[in-house]
Amino acid sequence: MEDRIAMMHDDPAVDLTVDGSAVGGMLAAAFGVEMTAAPGQCAHCHTVSVVGAMRVYMRGPGVVLRCPACAEVVLRIVQTPRGTMIDARGAAYLVIERG
Amino acid sequence: MSIDWQLAMVTAVRDETPTVRSFTLGLPGWAGHRPGQHIDLRLTAADGYSVERSYSIASEPERAGEVDITVERIPGGEVSPFLHEVVVPGDRLEVRGPIGGYFVWEAGLGGPLLLIAGGSGVVPLMAMARHRARAGSRIPARLLFSSRGPDEIIYRDELDRLAAAGDGFAVAHTLTRQQPPGWTGYARRVDEQMLAEVIEPLGAGVRAYACGPTALVETVANALVRLGLPPDRIRTERFGPTGT
Amino acid sequence: MGERFVTRGFVGRREDATSGPMGGDERRRRTPPGQYLTTDFPVLSAGPTPRTPLDRWSLSIEGLVSKPVSWSWAEFLALPARDWVVDISCVTKWTHLDMRWRGVSVDTLLEGLDLDPKAAFAIAWSDGGYTTNLPLADILNSQAFVAYEYDGKPLAPEHGGPARLVVPARYFWKSAKWVRGLRIQATDEPGFWESLGYNNRGDQWREERYTDD
Numbered sequence: 001m002e003d004r005i006a007m008m009h010d011d012p013a014v015d016l017t018v019d020g021s022a023v024g025g026m027l028a029a030a031f032g033v034e035m036t037a038a039p040g041q042c043a044h045c046h047t048v049s050v051v052g053a054m055r056v057y058m059r060g061p062g063v064v065l066r067c068p069a070c071a072e073v074v075l076r077i078v079q080t081p082r083g084t085m086i087d088a089r090g091a092a093y094l095v096i097e098r099g
Numbered sequence: 100m101s102i103d104w105q106l107a108m109v110t111a112v113r114d115e116t117p118t119v120r121s122f123t124l125g126l127p128g129w130a131g132h133r134p135g136q137h138i139d140l141r142l143t144a145a146d147g148y149s150v151e152r153s154y155s156i157a158s159e160p161e162r163a164g165e166v167d168i169t170v171e172r173i174p175g176g177e178v179s180p181f182l183h184e185v186v187v188p189g190d191r192l193e194v195r196g197p198i199g200g201y202f203v204w205e206a207g208l209g210g211p212l213l214l215i216a217g218g219s220g221v222v223p224l225m226a227m228a229r230h231r232a233r234a235g236s237r238i239p240a241r242l243l244f245s246s247r248g249p250d251e252i253i254y255r256d257e258l259d260r261l262a263a264a265g266d267g268f269a270v271a272h273t274l275t276r277q278q279p280p281g282w283t284g285y286a287r288r289v290d291e292q293m294l295a296e297v298i299e300p301l302g303a304g305v306r307a308y309a310c311g312p313t314a315l316v317e318t319v320a321n322a323l324v325r326l327g328l329p330p331d332r333i334r335t336e337r338f339g340p341t342g343t
Numbered sequence: 344m345g346e347r348f349v350t351r352g353f354v355g356r357r358e359d360a361t362s363g364p365m366g367g368d369e370r371r372r373r374t375p376p377g378q379y380l381t382t383d384f385p386v387l388s389a390g391p392t393p394r395t396p397l398d399r400w401s402l403s404i405e406g407l408v409s410k411p412v413s414w415s416w417a418e419f420l421a422l423p424a425r426d427w428v429v430d431i432s433c434v435t436k437w438t439h440l441d442m443r444w445r446g447v448s449v450d451t452l453l454e455g456l457d458l459d460p461k462a463a464f465a466i467a468w469s470d471g472g473y474t475t476n477l478p479l480a481d482i483l484n485s486q487a488f489v490a491y492e493y494d495g496k497p498l499a500p501e502h503g504g505p506a507r508l509v510v511p512a513r514y515f516w517k518s519a520k521w522v523r524g525l526r527i528q529a530t531d532e533p534g535f536w537e538s539l540g541y542n543n544r545g546d547q548w549r550e551e552r553y554t555d556d
């Protein structure tokens with residue numbers, strides 16, 4: 001885990017990572033509510049952080065949100081012709097607050 | 100909440116520095132925003148090819164029916180050079196927003212407030228500073244602003260005016276590449292020592308907002324944690340590869 | 344959604360497939376449907392760049408082989424390698440013609456390993472947790488290699504170095520960065536993107552981007 005955090009902070013491609021709010025528009029369109037202030041719990045290390053504080057990797061086939069504490073995958077989002085697919089296996093829970 | 104794409108009319112274009120330009124977007128049905136939020140912008144070619152980018156809102160929410168965005172021209176970029184070279188008043192652009200609920204500050208949240216910006220990262224922080232002034236807030240606030248050279252300081256005159264207003268807003272500049280003769284500000288990249296000096300007059304309970312190129316935000320967030328700020332009082336907005 | 348809005352004057356950062364040094368016809372012929380040509384090498388990332396020290400690095404073949412094998416970095420570099428000049432297409436819509444790599448053919452890696460008759464799929468797995476699945480039929484016979492040089496230089500970490508799988512006939516997400524092993528299986532097992540909306544095969548000439556394409 002130490003290794004993973006070091007990787008996240010000392011990455012030759014670090015410039016390509018952004019914060020959770022960068023996918024705020026996509027998430028708002030998918031969930032119908034503002035999501036960047038929504039808390040979620042990492043299923044790996046149990047840290048609770050809001051979506052806006054998660055690390056976003058969006059230069060790829062899909063979007064990957066990672067836990068700021070342990071760098072594990074919390075959410076994966078893919079936009080397909082059918083709609084937005086969200087894999088939340090890495091989240092113990094995610095609070096979708098009342099709009 | 101409606102997050103549908105809508106058409107904005109470009110009503111004004113203004114140069115901030117040789118590589119940074121502001122655009123006023125007229126949005127008749129705009130529901131209002133919170134300082135720190137952004138919009139998504141979508142460009143679509145005739146054959147359907149399209150790209151999206153995020154741009155922070157620079158203007159304060161007290162201004163109704165329109166927002167300003169401020170865009171740094173990234174050489175080789177797909178969207179920012181287009182905005183600089185092609186877009187003129189009268190053009191229409193597709194946008195959605197406002198977006199975000201985490202990287203926001205409004206006077207009601209309290210302070211003291213520490214703002215740290217690198218280059219165009221000053222944009223959402225400017226919305227906070229403008230809002231603070233318009234709302235008549237006297238919450239102590241300090242901006243540490245890193246630019247490459249004296250001609251590249253975005254919003255320089257307005258920041259000078261805000262700092263001269265005597266309502267508790269201060270600005271510290273650092274120029275990383277080129278300093279004019281007699282420069283008394285910092286002259287290096289933001290580091291822990293600099294942050295410690297800027298934060299010191301603010302006392303306890305600081306709320307920090309750091310924004311700009313990812314590498315700078317990375318440095319700032321780590322340094323603030325080492326200086327003892329609780330992580331939940333440090334909010335970050337990484338802009339990605341913005342070339343600084 | 345009514346009419347699509349078109350932004351005045353916007354064409355995007357795309358190369359014109361109809362002109363250029365090679366001649367338009369050849370460039371067009373080599374550009375799969377829905378793709379745009381580029382001369383950049385964009386970095387695709389799903390996570391932080393792993394930093395496994397070379398003295399702890401290994402490449403292994405396991406699963407349905409009579410005896411699993413694992414090469415150290417030095418042993419891997421000692422395997423017969425060759426230069427490969429291939430066209431690469433990414434599902435994010437860029438195609439880069441004539442990318443020059445050096446690496447070891449998957450045929451070489453599997454040589455003499457005595458595959459179980461039931462072996463039909465390879466799951467490539469990487470440092471950082473990434474996986475992608477490929478039928479063996481898609482990676483044998485000089486169709487895939489493990490690259491350690493790009494354009495005459497050691498493969499940069501952000502591009503998958505020290506070594507990445509390259510499968511030119513499939514969208515680039517099948518070319519696992521930071522590859523550490525191939526697991527040979529009888530049954531298929533969708534990988535990181537294949538399990539979330541992306542096509543299981545990913546043939547760019549059939550434009551197999553999403554699950555149902």
Ligand SMILES: Cc1cc2nc3c(=O)[nH]c(=O)nc-3n(C[C@H](O)[C@H](O)[C@H](O)COP(=O)(O)OP(=O)(O)OC[C@H]3O[C@@H](n4cnc5c(N)ncnc54)[C@H](O)[C@@H]3O)c2cc1C
Binds near residue numbers: 059137152173176219
């Ligand atoms: C929430 C948010 C708010 C933002 N607000 C602002 C703002 O107020 N003002 C502002 O100026 N910017 C802002 N940005 C940044 C903005 O969204 C764009 O990233 C920026 O304008 C560059 O876009 P571009 O299309 O011009 O460049 P791009 O085409 O995205 O390229 C940018 C640079 O990165 C390189 N690059 C791009 N993709 C890759 C890749 N896959 N691998 C390697 N290198 C690559 C390019 O070569 C180029 O040097 C914000 C970003 C976020 C996430």
Ligand SMILES: [Zn+2]
Binds near residue numbers: 047069071
């Ligand atoms: Zn975690």
